[in-house]
Amino acid sequence: xxxxxxxxxxKIIESSPVGTWVLMLSVGISxxxxxxxxxxxxxxxxxxxx
Amino acid sequence: MNDNTERNLALSHMWVAFIAFILACFMGEYQVxxxxxxxxxxxxxxxxFASVSTHGVLMAYVLTTFFIMGFGYYTxxxxxxxxxxxxxxxxxxxxxxxxxxxxxxxPLLSGLASVLYTFYPPVQADTMFYVGATLLIVxxxxxxxxxxxxxxxxKEANPxxxxxxAMFATTMNAMLWLWTSAGVALESLFLLLPWAFGxxxxxxxxxxxxxxxxxxxxxxxFWLIPAYTAYxxxxxxxxxxxxxxxxxxxxxxxxxxxFSLPIGFHHLYMDPEQASGWKMLHGVGTFVVAIPTFMTGxxxxxxxxxxxxxxxxxxxxxxxxxxxxxxxxxxxxILSLLMLIFGGFGGIVNASYAMNAMIHNTAWVPGHFHxxxxxxxxxxYFSIAYYLxxxxxxxxxxxxxxxxxxxxxxxxxxxxxxxxxxxxxLLGQPRRISSVVYNNLMTLSWEPYELLMIMGGLxxxxxxxxxxxxxxxxxxxxxxxVFEGEVEYAETYHPVKDLPDYLNDIKIWNKVIAVLMLVSxxxxxxxxxxxxxxxxxxxxx
Numbered sequence: 001x002x003x004x005x006x007x008x009x010x011k012i013i014e015s016s017p018v019g020t021w022v023l024m025l026s027v028g029i030s031x032x033x034x035x036x037x038x039x040x041x042x043x044x045x046x047x048x049x050x
Numbered sequence: 051m052n053d054n055t056e057r058n059l060a061l062s063h064m065w066v067a068f069i070a071f072i073l074a075c076f077m078g079e080y081q082v083x084x085x086x087x088x089x090x091x092x093x094x095x096x097x098x099f100a101s102v103s104t105h106g107v108l109m110a111y112v113l114t115t116f117f118i119m120g121f122g123y124y125t126x127x128x129x130x131x132x133x134x135x136x137x138x139x140x141x142x143x144x145x146x147x148x149x150x151x152x153x154x155x156x157p158l159l160s161g162l163a164s165v166l167y168t169f170y171p172p173v174q175a176d177t178m179f180y181v182g183a184t185l186l187i188v189x190x191x192x193x194x195x196x197x198x199x200x201x202x203x204x205k206e207a208n209p210x211x212x213x214x215x216a217m218f219a220t221t222m223n224a225m226l227w228l229w230t231s232a233g234v235a236l237e238s239l240f241l242l243l244p245w246a247f248g249x250x251x252x253x254x255x256x257x258x259x260x261x262x263x264x265x266x267x268x269x270x271x272f273w274l275i276p277a278y279t280a281y282x283x284x285x286x287x288x289x290x291x292x293x294x295x296x297x298x299x300x301x302x303x304x305x306x307x308x309f310s311l312p313i314g315f316h317h318l319y320m321d322p323e324q325a326s327g328w329k330m331l332h333g334v335g336t337f338v339v340a341i342p343t344f345m346t347g348x349x350x351x352x353x354x355x356x357x358x359x360x361x362x363x364x365x366x367x368x369x370x371x372x373x374x375x376x377x378x379x380x381x382x383x384i385l386s387l388l389m390l391i392f393g394g395f396g397g398i399v400n401a402s403y404a405m406n407a408m409i410h411n412t413a414w415v416p417g418h419f420h421x422x423x424x425x426x427x428x429x430x431y432f433s434i435a436y437y438l439x440x441x442x443x444x445x446x447x448x449x450x451x452x453x454x455x456x457x458x459x460x461x462x463x464x465x466x467x468x469x470x471x472x473x474x475x476l477l478g479q480p481r482r483i484s485s486v487v488y489n490n491l492m493t494l495s496w497e498p499y500e501l502l503m504i505m506g507g508l509x510x511x512x513x514x515x516x517x518x519x520x521x522x523x524x525x526x527x528x529x530x531x532v533f534e535g536e537v538e539y540a541e542t543y544h545p546v547k548d549l550p551d552y553l554n555d556i557k558i559w560n561k562v563i564a565v566l567m568l569v570s571x572x573x574x575x576x577x578x579x580x581x582x583x584x585x586x587x588x589x590x591x
Contacts, residue, residue: 004360012359013292013543017352019366024348031395038399042476043408 055137056127057442061525062144063120064435066151068518070112071428075514077105079507082467086500087487098484099164106167107158109424111186112151114273117431118227119143119193121276122220124438126197128537129214130204135196143196147189154182166482168262169242171253177246184238187231197224201556212549215296216283216539219303223275225556226307229563230272233264233314256323257578263314264571267336271310273423275303277430281350281383284437286540288379291357294349296546300553302342302349308562309338312570319406328574329403335570336401343394347387353540354380378453382433385461389425393418396472411482414475417468424510425464432457432517439524440533448523452516459513467506470499 004012081102084092127134134140156178157163163175169183201221205213213221237258245253282299286292293299315332318324358369374380396418399405409415436453440446447453479486479496486496552558 009360013356017294017355019369020348020352020355022366023351024344027347027391028344031391031398034395035398035402038408039402039405043405046408049407 053127053133056124056134059134059137059140059144060120060124060438061442063116063123064438066148067113067116067120067431068435068521070108070116070151072514072518074105074108074113075511077101077108079504079511081105082500082503082507085484085486086497086504087485088500088504093485095484096161096164099166100158100161103164103166104155104158107154107183110167110269110273111183113428113431115147115186115190118223118272118276119147119190121434121438122193122197122224124442124537125216125220125279126200129216129220129539130200132200132204135200135203139192140196143189143192145189146192147186150182150185150187150189152182153185154179156182168266170262171242171245171255171258174246177243180238180242180246184235184243187235187238190227190231194224194228197221198556205555212296212546213554214539215293215299216279218300218554219275219279219282221556222303222307222559223272223279225560225563226268226275226310227272229311229567230265230268233261237261237265254578256321257575259318259321260323260571260574260578263317264311264567265314266317267314268310270419270422271306271339273427275306276434277386277427278303278306278346280379280430280434281346281386283539284379284434285350285383286353286357287538288377288437289354289357289373290360291353291540292543293540294352294356294542296542297549297553298345298349300549302345304553304559305342305345306339308559308566309335309342311563312566313339315570315574316401316403316406319403320410323578324574328570331570333401333403337398340394340398343390347390350383351387354383376450376454378436378450378457379433381454382429382457385457386426386429389421389429389461389464392468393421393426396421409475411480412475413471413479413481416481417471417475420471421464421468425461425468429457429460429464432460435517435521438537439521441535441537443525444533445524445527445529446531446533448520448527452520456513456516456520459509459516463506463509463513465506466509467503470502470506474499 080092081098083089084094084098084101087093123134123140126132154163157176158179163169163179165173165175165179169175169179197220201213201217204217205211241253241258241261244250282293286294313332313335315324315329316336319329319333354373355369357374358372361369361372361374363369363372373384375384396414399409400415400418436447474496475481477496477499478492486493486500
């Protein structure tokens with residue numbers, strides 16, 4: 001376990017969770033890309049329902 | 051506080067839940083084997099549909115309802131630090147619900163209620179099935195009542211104080227379940243039971259499906275909220291961190307509860323009895339539910355990031371490797387969130403009005419709901435059990451390492467099983483079929499995926515058996531060691547003071563739900579009484 005003093009702990013706890021922002025953004029963008037791929041790449045090419 | 055009754059209540063409920071779970075797991079593996087057609091001796095549509103109906107009822111209604119009640123009782127008692135209000139009533143609810151399960155199980159197991167867990171008419175089950183299901187619901191209402199009474203009593207005794215987050219979430223879930231189950235209760239009381247008893251000759255299938263759609267979506271959130279509760283109130287503590295934002299957590303629970311209710315028509319996109327305008331309204335609402343899911347993802351991952359950095363993790367993602375991966379709660383949330391990403395994506399495809407046509411009633415749909423329910427949700431039920439079992443039984447967990455193996459194998463098995471299931475859906479394999487062998491090239495191309503699903507199912511079955519083994523060994527093992535730990539709930543770094551009333555009470559949200567339900571279900575239900583059922587509805591066509 002890493003030994004941190006109270007000042008360092010406080011700094012970590014109160015800093016913005018940059019990694020989380022990047023992760024969430026990546027997941028959101030991946031979902032949009034995945035949706036667009038399914039819609040334009042799989043769904044629409046199948047054509048109308050006969 | 052002497053909490054023997056609370057511990058017994060929690061254990062009794064959870065044992066019923068997990069016994070149902072293990073039985074259903076064996077049925078699940080049988081079903082994937084039977085459906086593949088690889089073993090001719092297993093071929094039996096009658097046996098298959100009896101099994102798949104029982105599997106669905108045990109997993110979706112018995113495992114969930116009993117787990118949620120047991121977890122809820124213990125959460126209420128430990129977070130509010132008061133005994134359960136009216137313990138006799140709580141036990142009464144337990145026995146009533148259990149009687150309902152037994153009554154429903156008899157026709158299910160004897161093939162007289164092979165109506166799947168959705169029991170859509172005009173497929174009809176034996177009367178005893180509907181009576182049993184109704185008793186299970188009524189038993190769960192007892193739990194809802196007790197949770198709400200305890201919430202209100204605590205607020206009255208502690209004016210101006212913030213209700214603990216765990217209890218706020220539990221009470222919101224109790225309120226959600228009362229609203230959710232009202233749809234299926236109306237369907238049972240006014241349509242299914244009179245029809246099953248033979249008091250009426252016909253049944254309005256459109257109305258029945260509409261009422262079931264009222265229940266069918268929010269019930270998923272009823273199952274999911276205990277998992278989200280663990281995300282917020284257990285995970286940060288186990289990871290060595292703090293709850294990132296109490297306000298965000300409460301807002302997520304509120305939005306989840308309020309918007310999970312008026313959106314059920316995305317299950318009816320292909321049905322003729324509702325107009326496309328109403329379906330569109332519900333479809334848009336469905337996407338709103340993605341907001342609290344993202345909020346939850348952000349809040350709990352942020353808590354994990356803080357934990358990882360406090361443990362020495364550096365860089366943009368270095369904190370992930372520093373997390374305590376050997377803690378069952380931490381491991382399970384990581385695996386749960388991974389499954390939520392893929393399951394959530396599948397849900398967005400389902401909810402997309404046009405694209406739904408591509409996967410509607412295909413194997414994609416059970417692939418999706420297994421990933422969300424049996425994956426995301428149930429893996430958190432496991433870790434809650436691993437956390438609570440030592441506290442409830444006063445004995446240490448039998449083996450943390452085996453528990454970690456169990457969680458990993460559940461995740462791996464679920465990934466192996468649900469990925470080909472989704473692919474099969476895109477290839478056009480229908481759901482709700484007892485056999486996929488038609489001896490043509492298309493169905494032959496499904497075989498490798500079927501084989502993968504069987505393998506995935508086997509891994510899951512092994513994992514489920516290991517889970518039960520660990521609970522049994524923990525509770526009934528020969529150890530003399532006494533476990534003294536108590537439940538600990540995560541808190542924010544800066545204690546929350548003066549929360550606005552709308553983040554600390556359920557009354558206002560009850561009214562909001564009532565308005566939204568009136569808007570989204572009022573005319574769609576009333577139309578059945580004002581229009582000829584063979585005619586189209588007035589709006590949207």
